[in-house]
Amino acid sequence: MTTVELGRRERKKLATRAALSEAAVALSLEHGVEHVTIEQIADAADVSLRTFFNYFSSKEEAVVAGDSARGDVLVELVRARPADESVMTALRTAMLEHVEDLAGDDQLDALRMMRRTPSLLPHQLAAYADRERALAVVIAERLGDDVPDDGSVGLRAALAAAVVMAGVRVVLLRWTDGGTRDRDVLRADLAEMFDQLAAGLDDR
Amino acid sequence: MTTVELGRRERKKLATRAALSEAAVALSLEHGVEHVTIEQIADAADVSLRTFFNYFSSKEEAVVAGDSARGDVLVELVRARPADESVMTALRTAMLEHVEDLAGDDQLDALRMMRRTPSLLPHQLAAYADRERALAVVIAERLGDDVPDDGSVGLRAALAAAVVMAGVRVVLLRWTDGGTRDRDVLRADLAEMFDQLAAGLDDR
DNA sequence: CGCAAACTTGCACGCCGTGCACACATGCGT
DNA sequence: ACGCATGTGTGCACGGCGTGCAAGTTTGCG
Structure with a gap:
């Protein structure tokens, strides 16, 4: 695996990415994908809406x-x-x-x-x-x-x-x-x- | 084929659909898909922007x-x-x-x-x-x-x-x-x- | 001819996605 | 330890996207 040695920066990025993805799945399971806005996902992952787009280009x-x-x-x-x-x-x-x-x-x-x-x-x-x-x-x-x-x-x-x-x-x-x-x-x-x-x- | 007998209405619909699709392809070939707006496509096919969405849900x-x-x-x-x-x-x-x-x-x-x-x-x-x-x-x-x-x-x-x-x-x-x-x-x-x-x- | 159904259109509204500028954190060399 | 280059987060602004709605228009049919 490539997950051996990562600086703080890399770890934070992975954590943010995972948090966003998990929030997206959880919210979609609860409300249906169509009724979830990217803003809700970003809020749930505790980042700004703009930051969401640094990680994914769409919901x-x-x-x-x-x-x-x-x-x-x-x-x-x-x-x-x-x-x-x-x-x-x-x-x-x-x-x-x-x-x-x-x-x-x-x-x-x-x-x-x-x-x-x-x-x-x-x-x-x-x-x-x-x-x-x-x-x-x-x-x-x-x-x-x-x-x-x-x-x-x-x-x-x-x-x-x-x-x-x-x-x-x-x-x-x-x-x-x-x-x-x-x-x-x-x-x-x-x-x-x-x-x-x-x-x-x-x-x- | 199913293209035997169609009323004026059906023929117009098919024509509009074809015109929109052809306009979309032609404009995309000329400018690249990314740089073509739906409004341009609708104008080229001589229908309103709103009508475009009656035929296709996206560019x-x-x-x-x-x-x-x-x-x-x-x-x-x-x-x-x-x-x-x-x-x-x-x-x-x-x-x-x-x-x-x-x-x-x-x-x-x-x-x-x-x-x-x-x-x-x-x-x-x-x-x-x-x-x-x-x-x-x-x-x-x-x-x-x-x-x-x-x-x-x-x-x-x-x-x-x-x-x-x-x-x-x-x-x-x-x-x-x-x-x-x-x-x-x-x-x-x-x-x-x-x-x-x-x-x-x-x-x- | 007249009506019902289907189609087009304009309007309004909220979400999407990106460029930009700036603040802030990180890692690195000195 | 310090400061700088680089990378990351955030707010702002802006234009395009996609849809609901209501009104106007065309078409098919009895």
Whole structure:
């Protein structure tokens, strides 16, 4: 992790950012995203409205930030898999590990709130796209491709990243929308998703 | 097509919508999306600013509308494939047909402009998500699933739709970002994309 | 022709997002 | 310990955004 040594300044920044994001989620859970103003969020985090915009460029970004951070963890889990694992094996294993990181019911409630708020959808998808780019780089490295500084990768890596993120998104959406909170169900759906991808999605 | 018989009212509405969308694209191409105000778009389409919001809820939506409509065509092409084709065959064939619909250089310039405008990304992705839902329904019907009125579909259909849309997005992005305008290159990349999906994206 | 429904428009209002200037805190070299 | 360069927080101002509302206009239909 990069969280080893930070000066007071850095720590304060992270704390403020976290406070803003948490306030955004809490207020949105209570009143609905649409009915929360940025000013309320800033007040709850005890900073000025102007300062809010030093950290996030919109209310939606603040609400989604937590979810986004969880996605970064997934990318790191993939990177941490042994180099001799195939791409799809590494992705599958990392994803199943990642299910453990989904914490308690409050986080799940927040997830549900986000997934069913239409105005949040564009920003959630944009967050997915960000992680997809990061994941593509990790996959390209695993494939032995050399990745230029601009982050452009080959078709194969970009495709694998996009497809798996799409699969994860679909499975996660169905799980949060469904009534159950049983993680075994989620694990089973993820496994089936990877199985179908491996089988080429063929129906004949 | 559904464009057979429309009253004057409906035709005017479609014309206004098209005029707004085209004005949005033209002005964005000329000045950049960020520097175009909704008022300018409304003026160019010769309607009031207030009327703009009767058609689109944001500038971005208007700019992306054309691209979005093209996506609907793709979904219809898939639906039109013979019922005895497998899902992946129908998707592959429809997509290759769809390449023909990409018209001249001006449309391509518009596409390029959209793809490289960051503030448009969320709305483009949301548009993709809309078509993904429609595509999932078409796929579910082809699989013989019965689709309830709320549009919910099985994992298999949802997954196939999401994965193929993700693949198309990746290939299209790489093509527009690359220098070439050669459609044979695009066709080849699409074919390779489907091949890799069929092969389960496996690298061992 | 006349009415009901749909569409357009102007107005008003509050929120959003940013540039700017200035105050203040921090870290760093001396 | 001190002072300076740099970075961060805040208030202010301003223009654009998005919507509810009510009044005016057009369209479709009996």
